[in-house]
Amino acid sequence: MSVNPISLEVIRESITSVAEEMKTVLMRSARAPLLKEAGDLSCALTDGEGRTVAQGKDIPMHLGVMAFTVKEFLKRVPVASLRKGDQFITNLTELGGNHLPDVKLIKPIFVEKGTKRELITFSINLAHWPDVGGALPGSYVPWATEIYQEGLQIPPIKLFTSEGPVEEVMQFVLINVRNPNERRGDILAQFAANEFAERRILSIVAEHGLEEVLASFKHFFDESEALVRSAIEKILDGTYEGED
Numbered sequence: 001m002s003v004n005p006i007s008l009e010v011i012r013e014s015i016t017s018v019a020e021e022m023k024t025v026l027m028r029s030a031r032a033p034l035l036k037e038a039g040d041l042s043c044a045l046t047d048g049e050g051r052t053v054a055q056g057k058d059i060p061m062h063l064g065v066m067a068f069t070v071k072e073f074l075k076r077v078p079v080a081s082l083r084k085g086d087q088f089i090t091n092l093t094e095l096g097g098n099h100l101p102d103v104k105l106i107k108p109i110f111v112e113k114g115t116k117r118e119l120i121t122f123s124i125n126l127a128h129w130p131d132v133g134g135a136l137p138g139s140y141v142p143w144a145t146e147i148y149q150e151g152l153q154i155p156p157i158k159l160f161t162s163e164g165p166v167e168e169v170m171q172f173v174l175i176n177v178r179n180p181n182e183r184r185g186d187i188l189a190q191f192a193a194n195e196f197a198e199r200r201i202l203s204i205v206a207e208h209g210l211e212e213v214l215a216s217f218k219h220f221f222d223e224s225e226a227l228v229r230s231a232i233e234k235i236l237d238g239t240y241e242g243e244d
Contacts, residue, residue: 001215011208011216018200019043019056022125026193031185032130040128043193045201046070047217048079048119062126065096066104070122072096073106073156079119082108085162087194089173089187091132091154093147100151101132101139105159105187107194109201111210120205120214123197125190131178152176160191 003011022043030036042058050070055063072095077088091103104126110117132139134151141149152173159169170187174180205213 001211003212003215003219007208007212008216008219011204011213012220014204015045015054015201015216018123018197018204019045019054021200022123022193022197023056023058025196026125026127026189029185029189029192030127031182031189034130035127035186035189041126042066043123043125043197045197046122046124047214048121050074050122051217051221053121053217053220061098062102065098066124066126067096069096069104070106070124077156082119083162084108084110084117085160086158087160087191088156089154089159089169090156091152092156093153095156099139100134100147100153101129102126103129103132103154103190105190105194106156107198109198111202111205113210118210120210121201123194123201125193127186127190129177129183129186131183133176133178137178159187165191 020043023039023041026041026043027036027039030041034040040059042056042062044055044063044066045053047053050068050073052067055066073088073090076095087105087107089103089105091097091100093100095104104124107123108119109121109123111120129139131137132151135141135144135149139151144150147153154173157169159166159173170184173187174183177183
């Protein structure tokens with residue numbers, strides 16, 4: 001399906017604004033100064049396969065790993081097991097963890113299609129928690145000889161359902177970190193950012209239609225590939241060296 005160029009740009013800017021607004025929601029709702037004042041966080045949206053469709057003007061190191069986080073997540077959590085209202089928490093290194101304090105919350109977003117629900121996007125946000133347990137406050141352990149000294153490792157695990165927080169999981173996380181009340185507030189801020197993203201995505205689909213939105217996603221990917229190929233073609237043949 002081809003997309004009207006004007007509609008394409010409207011959808012592009014609308015989707016991008018969702019990622020930007022997610023950051024605002026998270027910063028205004030968070031408890032930790034590291035998040036609400038320093039803004040050590042990032043937000044993005046992917047398609048149903050985990051390919052990035054939008055990201056905020058956030059921290060490049062975060063966004064670089066979030067480009068494959070959902071893809072790795074889907075290798076561990078089957079799509080068939082995902083439900084409307086689910087949100088998963090993780091800081092696992094294999095899922096794009098820069099370091100353990102960078103904790104992600106991932107939310108699948110579904111669209112009603114007749115009697116079925118179609119998974120169309122994931123919203124994902126990453127927040128640098130001031131503490132994630134470990135040997136020292138702040139979870140920076142320069143003398144660490146193994147990852148277990150650096151803090152709590154969280155595999156992708158469901159932290160929220162449509163009925164609210166999974167308190168058993170919440171308590172498991174909070175009992176292993178310092179200042180648990182502040183951490184709970186930060187978790188709820190991450191939750192709120194993803195809930196906001198769902199409402200905005202569904203409003204965009206309602207306005208433009210599911211087929212047009214998905215066709216726009218495909219155009220984004222094709223456009224990105226063309227730009228990268230064009231850049232690579234400009235590199236002259238030869239041997240290149242770098243030192244840092």
